[in-house]
Amino acid sequence: MMRFTRSKKGMIGSAIVAAAALAVSALPAQAASTETQGVTATQITLGISQPTNGPASYGYNKVAPAMDAYFKYVNANGGVNGRKIKLIVKNDGYKVTDAVNKTVELISRDKVFALVGSLGTANNIAVSNAVDLAGQGIPSLYVNSGFSGFANKSTYKTMFPLFPTYYMETKVLGEYIKKNFPGKKVGIIYQDDDFGDDALAGLKQAGVTPAASIPYASLSQSAATAATWVSKLKTADAEVVIMYGVTSAAAFALGTAYALGYKPQWIIDSVGGVSATLQLLGIQAPLLNGVITSSFLPASTDTTDEYIKLFQTINTKYNVAGTKFDDNVVTGMNTAMMTVAALKAAGKNLTRSGVIKAIETKGKTFPSASLAQPQFSTTSHVGYNGFWIGTYDATGTLKPETGKYKIYTTDSGSGAVKVSTWKRPAMPAKGLPK
Amino acid sequence: MSTFTNSKKRFAASLAVVALISVGLTSIPVAANAAPVCATVGKVTSCGGATTDGAKYAIQVPSNFNGTLFLYSHGYRYVMDIPGYSTAAVLANPIPGPTSSDYSDMTTIGTLLEEGYAVAGSTFPVLGWNTKEAIKTNVELIGVVKKKFTKTKKVIAWGESLGGYITQALAEKYPKLIDASGLMCPALGNVAAELATAGDFLWGLKTLFEPKIKGRNYSAGIPGMVEAGTDLALLKALADKLKTSIGTELVTSAPSWPAGAPGAAVLGAIPVRSVLLYIGLMAGIPTRSAHFDGVSGPGADGSSTAFGFAAVGSPAFAILENGFNAAGLAVLGTYDLEKQSGGPFYDNTKTDYAKRVTVEKSVYNGALSGSTAIAGIQLALANAAFAPRWAADPLAAYNFSKQIKHTGKLNHPTVALTATEDAIVPEGNTQWLINKQKTAADKAKLLVLWNAPADAYTTFDATGTPVSSTPEANGTGHCNFTADQYLAVAHMLADAVDNGGKLDTGAFRDYVVATTDGISIEPRKGRMQKFYDK
Numbered sequence: 001m002m003r004f005t006r007s008k009k010g011m012i013g014s015a016i017v018a019a020a021a022l023a024v025s026a027l028p029a030q031a032a033s034t035e036t037q038g039v040t041a042t043q044i045t046l047g048i049s050q051p052t053n054g055p056a057s058y059g060y061n062k063v064a065p066a067m068d069a070y071f072k073y074v075n076a077n078g079g080v081n082g083r084k085i086k087l088i089v090k091n092d093g094y095k096v097t098d099a100v101n102k103t104v105e106l107i108s109r110d111k112v113f114a115l116v117g118s119l120g121t122a123n124n125i126a127v128s129n130a131v132d133l134a135g136q137g138i139p140s141l142y143v144n145s146g147f148s149g150f151a152n153k154s155t156y157k158t159m160f161p162l163f164p165t166y167y168m169e170t171k172v173l174g175e176y177i178k179k180n181f182p183g184k185k186v187g188i189i190y191q192d193d194d195f196g197d198d199a200l201a202g203l204k205q206a207g208v209t210p211a212a213s214i215p216y217a218s219l220s221q222s223a224a225t226a227a228t229w230v231s232k233l234k235t236a237d238a239e240v241v242i243m244y245g246v247t248s249a250a251a252f253a254l255g256t257a258y259a260l261g262y263k264p265q266w267i268i269d270s271v272g273g274v275s276a277t278l279q280l281l282g283i284q285a286p287l288l289n290g291v292i293t294s295s296f297l298p299a300s301t302d303t304t305d306e307y308i309k310l311f312q313t314i315n316t317k318y319n320v321a322g323t324k325f326d327d328n329v330v331t332g333m334n335t336a337m338m339t340v341a342a343l344k345a346a347g348k349n350l351t352r353s354g355v356i357k358a359i360e361t362k363g364k365t366f367p368s369a370s371l372a373q374p375q376f377s378t379t380s381h382v383g384y385n386g387f388w389i390g391t392y393d394a395t396g397t398l399k400p401e402t403g404k405y406k407i408y409t410t411d412s413g414s415g416a417v418k419v420s421t422w423k424r425p426a427m428p429a430k431g432l433p434k
Numbered sequence: 435m436s437t438f439t440n441s442k443k444r445f446a447a448s449l450a451v452v453a454l455i456s457v458g459l460t461s462i463p464v465a466a467n468a469a470p471v472c473a474t475v476g477k478v479t480s481c482g483g484a485t486t487d488g489a490k491y492a493i494q495v496p497s498n499f500n501g502t503l504f505l506y507s508h509g510y511r512y513v514m515d516i517p518g519y520s521t522a523a524v525l526a527n528p529i530p531g532p533t534s535s536d537y538s539d540m541t542t543i544g545t546l547l548e549e550g551y552a553v554a555g556s557t558f559p560v561l562g563w564n565t566k567e568a569i570k571t572n573v574e575l576i577g578v579v580k581k582k583f584t585k586t587k588k589v590i591a592w593g594e595s596l597g598g599y600i601t602q603a604l605a606e607k608y609p610k611l612i613d614a615s616g617l618m619c620p621a622l623g624n625v626a627a628e629l630a631t632a633g634d635f636l637w638g639l640k641t642l643f644e645p646k647i648k649g650r651n652y653s654a655g656i657p658g659m660v661e662a663g664t665d666l667a668l669l670k671a672l673a674d675k676l677k678t679s680i681g682t683e684l685v686t687s688a689p690s691w692p693a694g695a696p697g698a699a700v701l702g703a704i705p706v707r708s709v710l711l712y713i714g715l716m717a718g719i720p721t722r723s724a725h726f727d728g729v730s731g732p733g734a735d736g737s738s739t740a741f742g743f744a745a746v747g748s749p750a751f752a753i754l755e756n757g758f759n760a761a762g763l764a765v766l767g768t769y770d771l772e773k774q775s776g777g778p779f780y781d782n783t784k785t786d787y788a789k790r791v792t793v794e795k796s797v798y799n800g801a802l803s804g805s806t807a808i809a810g811i812q813l814a815l816a817n818a819a820f821a822p823r824w825a826a827d828p829l830a831a832y833n834f835s836k837q838i839k840h841t842g843k844l845n846h847p848t849v850a851l852t853a854t855e856d857a858i859v860p861e862g863n864t865q866w867l868i869n870k871q872k873t874a875a876d877k878a879k880l881l882v883l884w885n886a887p888a889d890a891y892t893t894f895d896a897t898g899t900p901v902s903s904t905p906e907a908n909g910t911g912h913c914n915f916t917a918d919q920y921l922a923v924a925h926m927l928a929d930a931v932d933n934g935g936k937l938d939t940g941a942f943r944d945y946v947v948a949t950t951d952g953i954s955i956e957p958r959k960g961r962m963q964k965f966y967d968k
Contacts, residue, residue: 122800129797
């Protein structure tokens with residue numbers, strides 16, 4: 001009878017070899033290789049966890065395919081330092097537990113080099129803690145959230161938010177309201193979590209005191225709850241209403257208010273105010289007429305913008321056939337472009353710490369469609385820092401307030417809101433970061 | 435020719451188990467305070483006896499004994515018989531290794547014997563939390579085995595739950611007596627961490643849902659047993675009420691508090707599911723349980739119904755299932771250790787429950803009904819008039835603090851097998867041990883085999899009601915391991931002791947991991963127990 005010892009290993013060697021092929025997906029990461037996990041001589045594997053189906057997927061389910069389309073475009077043009085990019089997309093249904101599960105799969109089974117574009121404040125907090133991204137040195141590039149806490153480099157050492165923060169957004173909107181709607185009673189409906197709390201704090205910093213402040217718990221939005229919002233806003237005589245929530249909540253608010261004959265000046269945040277997504281949720285374009293929102297990317301309808309023109313071309317050639325070009329596609333492609341810039345800047349000898357260092361030291365100059373400048377530095381992981389404000393017309397097209405983009409910049413503290421003087425550099429040749 | 439493939443193990447088990455079941459549980463001879471009495475059936479010699487402290491032991495040695503003994507320490511045994519919760523009398527039989535919970539599956543023991551290893555274990559002289567007594571028994575038992583079976587050269591100590599605690603304590607105190615340690619679903623560090631989880635949860639339930647729960651400060655003797663038994667009955671009834679409340683809330687979207695719940699007066703606008711979830715989170719109870727995975731819901735994948743249940747219903751049901759499955763240990767463990775300590779030792783007068791959920795309030799914000807609701811719960815629990823805290827008796831707390839603690843020092847190769855969603859001994863115990871290994875040399879002595887459940891395992895009946903009558907999902911429950919998983923621990927340890935005390939980090943380890951369903955060695959950061967959130 002044989003014992004199960006090292007001396008037996010030679011005898012079972014063939015079994016190990018045979019099993020290794022079967023077991024490769026379950027094999028553990030080796031410490032020595034974690035810096036370059038997901039990188040071969042010819043390929044860089046990236047991963048994203050986001051909802052591709054379910055009630056939270058509207059609009060967001062276009063982001064990953066758009067990223068993939070841009071990566072395919074880059075691959076067709078030589079790749080990144082000779083390597084092709086492979087993007088693995090996992091559907092987390094926007095559920096916290098699934099986001100953790102899928103991220104573990106991406107890292108341990110699919111062996112991705114980095115995460116990119118992961119969606120959601122709560123999900124990213126959960127993943128960061130449960131998977132210990134910082135402890136493992138795993139880059140989480142350009143998370144799809146404006147939660148100001150993610151810019152805390154000491155807590156989220158390997159995470160890089162891209163979007164300007166929710167705090168910045170309401171500071172900007174607050175200043176806009178004070179200037180454009182002086183004396184009007186303001187109401188705010190906000191998601192009662194880190195997302196909305198950030199926004200409420202920014203509005204307070206801007207010196208706007210709402211006459212009605214209505215929180216709603218994430219996942220509680222419905223036509224019935226929206227009716228209670230409208231009732232409270234009416235009671236408070238709110239004339240200007242900030243809707244600071246996700247698109248499903250914004251859709252319920254707009255639709256219910258319309259049905260109840262309540263017509264304030266709506267101002268919707270950049271998350272919930274995406275025309276294409278609102279229309280997918282049943283809000284007809286004419287209902288958006290006059291609604292104000294903010295953005296940091298050029299409007300997807302702005303065909304004068306060189307980035308938009310390029311992205312439209314890529315969308316047609318490389319995205320899933322029939323994908324309608326909209327702001328979600330622009331977001332995805334811009335995130336992908338920033339990713340390629342980071343990977344290129346990290347050099348031929350690509351490592352996880354190398355890409356983090358590249359963003360910290362060079363990220364401020366990465367090419368991007370954004371009209372606000374990235375702020376990455378060795379001391380800060382803040383991404384973009386500003387917004388332009390626009391108004392939807394009856395076709396659902398967002399028009400800048402003065403006919404052209406005016407960027408308001410600020411910070412997530414007590415800094416002033418200023419009109420930016422930064423000019424976005426010309427797009428690199430063919431839209432390929434150097 | 436033999437390999438350790440699953441088919442081989444099953445084959446080996448089928449040969450050995452037939453003989454071992456009868457030998458292992460009913461036919462081991464008993465000889466109190468004397469040399470072991472042995473009998474050989476087939477290829478296995480089985481010995482029984484008792485150590486000088488009166489603990490019964492069982493030793494089994496195969497005819498092809500290779501010189502390595504697996505010394506097993508069993509888990510916590512309740513100090514009283516309460517139908518449905520405790521069967522102390524039955525559990526007084528010595529078991530020489532891990533078995534299934536009903537003792538019908540002796541595959542692990544059978545396979546080890548077939549591979550040439552000896553196995554031994556005892557009842558320990560006392561029930562309850564018994565680290566000190568168990569160490570003494572184990573030391574004596576090792577001597578008994580070595581004297582009777584002089585071929586014994588190596589000793590691998592291993593144990594489950596409290597048995598893991600005992601094993602680590604034994605390894606720290608007597609490093610020269612053993613050569614390797616296996617810690618399965620182990621309690622580690624400080625028993626106070628375990629009992630704090632119990633106390634926090636019981637306090638929360640009493641404060642917000644059922645004021646009749648005593649929860650601590652049990653009387654001595656029979657009256658105390660009656661009080662503990664009454665608490666268990668109250669908790670069972672409360673679990674049923676809360677299950678109904680949560681189910682109703684998921685249908686109506688309106689709070690549905692059980693009659694008589696004190697929390698209704700101040701938190702009545704908040705759903706019970708959110709309040710229960712908060713209590714579970716502040717106590718450190720996992721949000722995935724034996725039947726609730728946090729990702730599944732009734733209806734079509736991607737439907738609003740499925741999404742809503744997964745996001746807000748499943749975590750609350752998981753807390754309910756995990757928390758109340760641990761109720762037996764919470765109440766009876768508290769009763770036991772109060773008896774040992776001379777009074778109530780649990781103290782939450784200085785506990786900052788709000789600080790404990792700093793991360794969780796973000797992650798589960800929607801399920802907790804939002805920041806405003808969370809603030810309301812925190813305000814209520816911080817109100818001394820509404821939620822009086824439990825103060826320890828100073829002398830009892832002092833006595834309790836003298837319970838054996840671990841330093842975390844590893845003197846030899848150690849393998850931990852830990853479920854990521856263990857309801858009773860959370861993964862934070864193992865994370866504590868991981869955190870104690872600071873140098874590369876220390877880290878090389880520890881291998882953690884994480885046992886995580888499948889992504890999705892909740893099932894629903896035709897009406898969309900979650901089914902909780904199916905077996906517990908592997909990776910949940912407590913010490914809910916397969917024989918293959920136990921054997922993965924054993925094989926890694928056996929390999930290490932035969933190779934200079936070094937845990938394999940190459941192909942052998944990878945093979946064991948890859949061919950054992952449900953385990954991985956992915957680097958992860960286990961959730962620390964809330965006790966450590968000072």
